[in-house]
Amino acid sequence: MNQFFKFLFASCLGTFLALVLLFFFGIMTLSGIASSAMEKEKTPIKANSVLELKFEQPIPEKTNNMPLDPFNFDQEDVLGLTDMVKTIRHAKEDPDIKGIYINAMNLSAGRATSNSLREALLDFKSSGKFVVSYANFYTQNAYYVASAADEVLLNPVGAVDFRGLSSMIMFFKGMLDKLDVQMRIFYAGKFKSATEPFRLDKMSEENRLQVREYVKALYDDMIDDISASRKISDNDLRRIADNFDGRSAKTALSSGLVDRIAYEDEALGLLKSKIGLGEKEKLNRIQAEAYYESRVKKIDLSSKDKIAVVYAEGTIMDGDKGDPGEVLDGKYVKMLRKIREDKTVKAVVLRINSPGGSVLASENILREVNLCKEAGKPIVVSMGDVAASGGYYIACQADSIFAEPNTITGSIGVFGVVPILQKTMKENLGITMDTVRTGRYSAFGTPFLDFSPEESRMIQERVEWIYQDFLEKVAKGRKMTVAQVDSIAQGRVWAGKKAREIGLVDAMGNLDRAIASAAKLAKLGKYRITEYPRTKTGIEQLIEKFDRSGSGSDDEIRAMLIRSELGDMYPVYKMLRDAHRNQGIQARLPYELMVH
Secondary structure, three states: OHHHHHHHHHHHHHHHHHHHHHHHHHHHHHHHHHHHHHOOOOOOOOOOEEEEEOOOOOOOOOOOOOOOOOOOOOOOOOOOHHHHHHHHHHHHHOOOEEEEEEEOOOOOOOHHHHHHHHHHHHHHHOOOOEEEEEEOOEOHHHHHHHOOOOEEEEOOOOOEOOOOOOEOOOOOHHHHHHOOOEEEEEEEOOOOHHHHHHHOOOOOHHHHHHHHHHHHHHHHHHHHHHHHHHOOOHHHHHHHHHHOHHHOHHHHHHOOOOOEEOOHHHHHHHHHHHHOOOOOOOOEEEEHHHHHHHHHOOOOOOOOOEEEEEEEEOOEEOOOOOOOOOEEHHHHHHHHHHHHHOOOEEEEEEEEEEOEEEHHHHHHHHHHHHHHHHOOOOEEEEEEEEEEOHHHHOOOOOOEEEEOOOOEEEOOOEEEEEEEOHHHHHHHHOOOOOOOOOOOOOOOOOOOOOOOHHHHHHHHHHHHHHHHHHHHHHHHHHOOOHHHHHHHOOOOEEEHHHHHHOOOOOEEOOHHHHHHHHHHHOOOOOOEEEEEOOOOOHHHHHHHHHHHHOOOOHHHHHHHHHHHHHHHHHHHHHHHHHHHHOOOOEEEOOOOOOEO
16 A cells, blocks of 8 residues: 555656646747747838838737737737837838838727827828828728828729718617616716616717717818818718718719729839839838838937836726736836836826726826826826726826827716626526625625615715715816816716817827927926836737746637637627726726727
8 A cells, every 4th residue: 555655646746747847848938939039030121112001900009008919920019109100200201211001991090099190191291202092992990091191092892981970889788687687876977878888778868969079079070181181171071971972982083082993003003103113123012010120119228317108008907917908006006106216207198098997996096196296207198099087087187188189088977887686596597595694784795685775875975975086186186176077077078179178188289299298397308218018029928927827828818819709899898898807986988989
């Protein structure tokens, strides 16, 4: 028997050591792959080249600030908006770049992001260089950016999806009723419609009013911009959209939406002719990502004084572990504390592109923002596509706030939603719950027992207290009375131009203007930019997950597959997932904005 246990122990020990060695070998292998992946060979840039923009990935605010496929070893960096604009500006002054070729059917970006890209293209054209766009089919957002080109070309069987904007909201009440799920809903602000998908089957009149107003504001801006570039009057453009004249290549051409009908080889021939190349000469096309890596990306150490640009992009979440593109309070508190204690950082620009999220997480981040101010570092906010609810919460006490004309902001309101499964389990599964309590509220908060009237009143009181606190924070930051803030709050969403009129933001302007403002407030003549958070490549993200948990996460791989399969429907899934992950009272946008 002793011999048996000796062999059993030896066998278990051997298996354990083999697993340990296999794990460390896997980590070393991944590290080696990561090292080789990070040592990218720079693409040589030849004379008479054309910079090609394809927009094949969603455009984050900061390069690689999104979940990346760790197994795609050929994947280039996913350029963020800031670096994309830098790339276009650098190409403007580069004698080797003769023009830009937009080769994109789709553009996955918000309205403010699209506007920033469009302005960069218009600035590029001011150098006298050309911009040509070609696509088999233009989505509305892609066409908005492409309309800045000197010439817009379309495939003979293509179309331009130019037909006006709409905002669609998905409602779940009917499904919840079928499943006997009772939603206990608490909110403050008559426009705070985040809870509507769970309690109604269509928009309330208040919600319909605010959606109509901000969609109209976005549409008016889009019409004005396209009109200026295409030399088509506003009225004619609205008529073209109402008639859907872009539905075929022929009608798109006759209406003036495009300049010519062509195949891609003809578009490439046009580029050659603009450069002065012969028919058989090779056209040098350089992708924006490769051009950025070769000629734009550089480490600036020219000045000791720094302005920290902190990108707060994504849903505001509790904790410090999550995906890139999520604003995790644990992570951001540490980051802002490090910035506060860094004596070489003289000012902070908070670039926000967030619909909000957890009130607790927003409060923790705002605390660190204010501590930075108390340490003598000016805080300037730059708003991207959306800076609403919790996104506005963390911005409201900055020294100055800049927004784009089509930024979605405001939504000053809070809510809480708790699903009660007591009836679901009883009626559908035959499961009932009973409890023994040591106090009146001992079982309070479980989804398996419905709230008593007193418990519901307690939650509603807390929601209203948090809303009042939110109003007071905005009033202090914006130098308004609480009553003034309440009159424009109530959970209502505003477009950037209107937000400036009512005092929620100080001025219209992009990230560059916010940085210039921060430099002025800090009395800086010479400075360099340092960006936070540090983003990682796909393989680095994978290694981080191994390092964090000791093994690869099936949940992460599953999320990646879901994202790939759902496509445009992924935001709906993400909204429900985030609602499940975030506990407590929420300050976030009324719904996942889907403006088409």
